Amino acid sequence: MSDELQPLAPEAAVDLYLDSRRDEVTSETLTSHKYRLKMFVEWCEENSITNINDLSGRDLHAYRVDRRDDGELKPVTLRGQLSTLRAFLRFCASVDAVPEGLASKVLLPTLSESDRASETKLDPERAEHILEYVSRYQYASRTHVVFALLWRTGIRTGSIRALDMGDFYPEEQALELVHRPETGTPLKNKQNAERMVALDGRLIRMLEEYIDGPRHDKTDEYDREPLVTTQQGRPAASTIRDTIYRITRPCTVGKECPHDRDPDDCPAMETRSSSRCPSSRSPHDIRSGAITAHLLEDVPVEIVSERCDVSRDVLDRHYDRRTEREKMEQRRDHLPTN
Structure with a gap:
């Protein structure tokens, strides 16, 4: 142990770290970090580590292996937990509690293509966090409108572009989608x-405030009112895509x-480069997540198909991301019990 290090118990170190992040992250993120680091504190107690000055690369490897062998963690979840541990250890180095560079000895697992594919849809918990943020x-901003419409209704980005002011019926709580190729x-x-x-009351109120507030009063080249x-008029498809990629970067919310990654050096922070973030999601991923969320809430497939304008066959092959276990449990809920 270096003479320059100041003794610090694992639990006290975590408390200092959480306090240092309190003004930088949301309460939800802080709670997530607290939970993740609680696992590390418990592991230290079980292994008689009472002073984090004594942590070594071998200790961190042992912790990583223990978490990996837990059997219930998905690789992406393990990666998230270890990323938080890295951030914690970097903080500890800044307060002379561990050697500089110790954080880099926490090796992050490489995700397979199947691991990445299973995570491409946007899950409800993450979507609700984005909406809350x-x-x-950014209440009633264009970003709020675009994301909320995609998630709450499952419509396509082209449908959002196609909407005119006259297609919004607040009294009927509805939008009308019209094919206008000409x-x-x-x-x-x-x-x-x-x-x-159909729209719910929250969407209606938010759209009304968008119209009365930040919406630019513009017409397009055909004198229609989007x-x-x-600022130029009707948004390009690429503008809507960029909005979704940007708002689904974890650091944005x-x-x-x-x-x-360090945000100052991250290539995904450059203008129109949000899609380079591995955690950002495309509009298609939002739509897949929204459709899957409807199905998990036991909305009949026929209704989801009509609401989202997707055939049953295409829905099954490309949009329904429920696991086989989730499908089984839903079927079980509809079967008679003995």
Whole structure:
């Protein structure tokens, strides 16, 4: 142990770390870090480590192996826990509690393609956190409108572009999707995609405040009034995609970077480069997550199919991301019990 290090118990070190992050991250992120580091403190107690000055690379390897062999952690979850441990150890080095560079000895697991694929959809917990964040800090902004419409309704980005002011019916709590190829806003499935989409009260209020507030009062080149606008008029498809990639970066909504990147050096922080973040999600991922969330809530497949304008076959093959176990448990809920 270096003479320059100041003795510090694991639990006290975690308390200092959490206090140092209190003004930097959301309460949800702080709670997540507290839970993750609680596991590390318990491991230290079990292994008679009472002073983190004594931590070595071998200790960190042993902890990583123990967490990996727990049997219940997905690789992406383990990676997240170890990323938090790295951040904690970097803080400890800054207060002379562990040697500089110790954090780099925490090796992060490499994710397989199947691990990454299983995580491409946006899960409900993460979507709700994003909505909570934008509701608090960017309420009724264009970002809030775009993300909320995609998640709450499961419609496509092309449908958002196609909406005009006259397609919003607040009194009926609905949007009308209309195929208008002659004026630049076709729907993917043409006239078959035309439909009314029900909205809940939260969406109605937020859209009304967007219209009365930050919405730019613009017309497009065909003198139509888009519902969602930029300073130039109707947003390009790429603008909506960039909005989604940006708001789904964990660091954008107050979360710790799960990839152990420094925001100042991260290539995904460059203009129009948000998609380079491994954790960012595409509009298709949002749509898949929204459809899966509907199905997990036992919304009938036929209703999801009509609401989201997707055939049963395409829904099964490309959008339904429920696991086989989740499907089994839902079937069980509808079967008679003995």
